[in-house]
Amino acid sequence: MTHSIVFGGSKGLGRVLARQLAGRGDAVSVVSRSEPPQAERAEGASYFQADIADAQATRAALDAAIQKNGAPSYLIFCQRYRGKEDAWAGEIDVSLTASKRVVEYLQDKFAVDGDCGIAFVSSVFGDRIGEGQDISYHIGKAGMGHMARFYAVNLGRKGIRANTVTPFTFLKEESKSFYLNNKELLGLYEEIIPLGRMATSEDSANVVAFLCSPAAAFVNGQNIYVDGGLSLVWPETLARKLKSI
């Protein structure tokens, strides 16, 4: 059975992804700091508690996941730093240092047969500069994208692909009511996004699931934007539209 490990699969996008992967028949191991309540779990998935920044706890969680579900085929990084301490140190640690440590620990433990891959969930702020997120988030996400490209080249011979998914702000269970009750903001997104709607966590989960499947067996080192085409619109065009000039 295909074993998929999802860091940050207990909430938001990661939870939707864990449900999708379990639904298609994967053995899913979710690693997060807290264990989600039963009602929020993906049916059939296994849950392991570890802060990815804690090397020892993470290794123990990965060992337990492999013992339970076998060698992994897919490794997905959906975690994001939510700590209250120094944002720079926390973001770099949780997004980059810890992800690198996990890849190095698992790189010779992947399944020997069949398709294998790693997916990093980044953000448009990994490529663009925007409001609402500080420098640490921008740099952490930019680093994730280049980490994927580095591993795509260097782990290819081991049969491990690496790719990035880059979502723009999406509706998730936890944030849905905020956006749906904020008609002005929702209307703005509908106006500026070429597809005329906000994204959902399912939109990004679908792309991660595709990249972590044999259907993407020759896709390596790529970054797929899930932004409804917004990043293609020239900023001046957007500004003129909003100002009606």
Ligand SMILES: NC(=O)c1ccc[n+]([C@@H]2O[C@H](COP(=O)([O-])OP(=O)(O)OC[C@H]3O[C@@H](n4cnc5c(N)ncnc54)[C@H](OP(=O)(O)O)[C@@H]3O)[C@@H](O)[C@H]2O)c1
């Ligand atoms: N939300 C958006 O609109 C948006 C837009 C673009 C990109 N993204 C990216 O998409 C990904 C998912 O976003 P989201 O909004 O769905 O995130 P989220 O709801 O905050 O979920 C984050 C997940 O990561 C886990 N996590 C956090 N810190 C961790 C740590 N130190 N060790 C292990 N697990 C940890 C959380 O569980 P615990 O808290 O229990 O640890 C949770 O399962 C993130 O990488 C985010 O940057 C989000």
